Amino acid sequence: MGHGNTHKILLAVFAIGLVLILLSLGQDRSLSLSSNPMREGFSFFGKGITLPFSFVHGLWTDYVALVNTRQENKELRKELQKTQVLCMTMQEVRSENERLSAMLGFKSEHKDFQLYPARLLGQDITNVFKTVIVDRGSRNKFFTDMPVVSPLGLVGRVITTSPHTSQVLLITDPNSAIPAIIEETRVKGVVKGAGTNVLNLEYVRSTELVQVGSTVVTSGLEGIFPKGMKIGVVREVNRDPHKIFTKILVAPSVEMSKIEGIFGVGRNGTDAD
Amino acid sequence: MVRxxxxxxxxxxxxxxxxxxxxxGLWSTLRVDLLIGMTIGVIIHLSFSQGLVFVMVASLALQPFSGARTGFIPMLYLFGFFAIELLKSVLYLENVQTQLILAVIFNVIFVEAYVVSLDMPLGQTEIWPLLAGSLLTGVLCPLMVMVVGNVKKACYEPS
Structure with a gap:
C-alpha cells in the first residue's frame, strides 16, 4: 500500500471518528454555541440584504395585491363586529373566572407571562427539520425552552440562543412533543409533529370521546408551555377497535409556512428590548 | 492551501x-443545497485531504442552521464525499450532465436520510418543493464546481 493511500485512509478514519463522536453527543445543543457567531453575523447581514426584498414584497402586497380588498374589507368589518360581541361575552366569562380563581387562592395563569415580539430571519437548511431563526436572542430575554406563539396559536419553543438570534423548534417538527388536552372533553394526549402541516395527537385511548373540530390546547403538564395555549383543531379521528390508542390528526392553528411575526412568552418581571 | x-x-x-x-424568503418550503456542488468541485479540483477538510468543516458550519441531531449533517456530507470520490474512478465527473444528475441524486438521498432518521413515513414530505429544490441543486451544481475550479486557479496552488 502506498504512502498516499495510507494518508487517505488515516484521514477518512479520523473524519468518521469525529462524526461518531458528534453523533454520540445526541441533542446536546451546547456544541452549536461555538458556531453561533456565524449565525449572529448572518443576522446582521440578513437584515441589510433582505431589506430590498422586503421592499419589493411590500410593494407587491401593499399595492398590486390589493385587488378585491374593498369586498374583503366589508366582510372583515362584519366579522369584526361579531368578534367584538363575542369578546364582550368572553370578558364577562374571564372576569368571573378570575374572581373564582381568586376565591380559590390561585393566581391567574396569564398574569405570569409577558410577550416579546420577534421577526423571522431564516429557516432550517434542510426541508425536513422544521426550525426557524428569529432576530431576538439572549440579550432580548429569549431563553432555551421559551414558548413561542403567534396571535393564532402555539408556534414552538426556543432550542438555542445566541446574543441576537434564537433557533425555534416548530410544533410541526418531528422532534416536537407537547402534552395537550382537548378543550371540550378534557381528554389528554401528546401532540407530536410529523414534518408536515398536520400534527398527530397520540396516546388517546380508543374509549375516549374525540370529535372532529374539537380544539386542542396545551395541558401545561411538562412545565414549558403555559396551560391553555391553542395548538390546533382535530381534523381526523381513526378508531381501530383492535388498538389501544386512537389515531388523531390535528390541523395546527398557525400556518407555519406563513409565519412572520412571533412572540416569545416570558415570565413577568423581565424586560424586553 | 490556506488561501x-x-x-x-x-x-x-x-x-x-x-x-x-x-x-x-422567496418560497418558504424550498431548499437548495449548494454544498453538494462544492463537494463535487473539491473532489474534481483539490486533493483528497484538502477536500475532506473542507467538507468536514463546512458541514459542521451548517449545524447551527438546522434542527438535525448533532453530527448528522457532517455524516451525510462525508458519506457524499466518499461516495463521489469512489465514483471518480468510474464516472467522468468533469461532465456537466454527470454533475447535475449526481447533485440531484445526492440531494434526494440526503432528504430521504433525514426522513428515515426521524422515522417519518416515506413520501410524507412536501414533494413539489423537494423536487424543485433537487432540480435547482442540480442546475446550480456545475456552477459551484466551476467556482471551485476558478478559486483553485486564482490561488495558483497545485493540488
Whole structure:
C-alpha cells in the first residue's frame, strides 16, 4: 500500500471518528454555541440584504395585491363586529373566572407571562427539520425552552440562543412533543409533529370521546408551555377497535409556512428590548 | 492551501446565507443545497485531504442552521464525499450532465436520510418543493464546481 493511500485512509478514519463522536453527543445543543457567531453575523447581514426584498414584497402586497380588498374589507368589518360581541361575552366569562380563581387562592395563569415580539430571519437548511431563526436572542430575554406563539396559536419553543438570534423548534417538527388536552372533553394526549402541516395527537385511548373540530390546547403538564395555549383543531379521528390508542390528526392553528411575526412568552418581571 | 480554503469558506458563507435567508424568503418550503456542488468541485479540483477538510468543516458550519441531531449533517456530507470520490474512478465527473444528475441524486438521498432518521413515513414530505429544490441543486451544481475550479486557479496552488 502506498504512502498516499495510507494518508487517505488515516484521514477518512479520523473524519468518521469525529462524526461518531458528534453523533454520540445526541441533542446536546451546547456544541452549536461555538458556531453561533456565524449565525449572529448572518443576522446582521440578513437584515441589510433582505431589506430590498422586503421592499419589493411590500410593494407587491401593499399595492398590486390589493385587488378585491374593498369586498374583503366589508366582510372583515362584519366579522369584526361579531368578534367584538363575542369578546364582550368572553370578558364577562374571564372576569368571573378570575374572581373564582381568586376565591380559590390561585393566581391567574396569564398574569405570569409577558410577550416579546420577534421577526423571522431564516429557516432550517434542510426541508425536513422544521426550525426557524428569529432576530431576538439572549440579550432580548429569549431563553432555551421559551414558548413561542403567534396571535393564532402555539408556534414552538426556543432550542438555542445566541446574543441576537434564537433557533425555534416548530410544533410541526418531528422532534416536537407537547402534552395537550382537548378543550371540550378534557381528554389528554401528546401532540407530536410529523414534518408536515398536520400534527398527530397520540396516546388517546380508543374509549375516549374525540370529535372532529374539537380544539386542542396545551395541558401545561411538562412545565414549558403555559396551560391553555391553542395548538390546533382535530381534523381526523381513526378508531381501530383492535388498538389501544386512537389515531388523531390535528390541523395546527398557525400556518407555519406563513409565519412572520412571533412572540416569545416570558415570565413577568423581565424586560424586553 | 490556506488561501484556497479561506476563499472556499468565503464562498460557502455566501452559499449558506442564500440557503437559509434568501431562498426560504422567496418560497418558504424550498431548499437548495449548494454544498453538494462544492463537494463535487473539491473532489474534481483539490486533493483528497484538502477536500475532506473542507467538507468536514463546512458541514459542521451548517449545524447551527438546522434542527438535525448533532453530527448528522457532517455524516451525510462525508458519506457524499466518499461516495463521489469512489465514483471518480468510474464516472467522468468533469461532465456537466454527470454533475447535475449526481447533485440531484445526492440531494434526494440526503432528504430521504433525514426522513428515515426521524422515522417519518416515506413520501410524507412536501414533494413539489423537494423536487424543485433537487432540480435547482442540480442546475446550480456545475456552477459551484466551476467556482471551485476558478478559486483553485486564482490561488495558483497545485493540488
Amino acid at each position: 484556497t480554503q479561506i476563499s472556499l469558506f468565503g464562498i460557502l458563507l455566501i452559499a449558506m446565507f442564500l440557503e437559509t435567508f434568501i431562498v426560504p
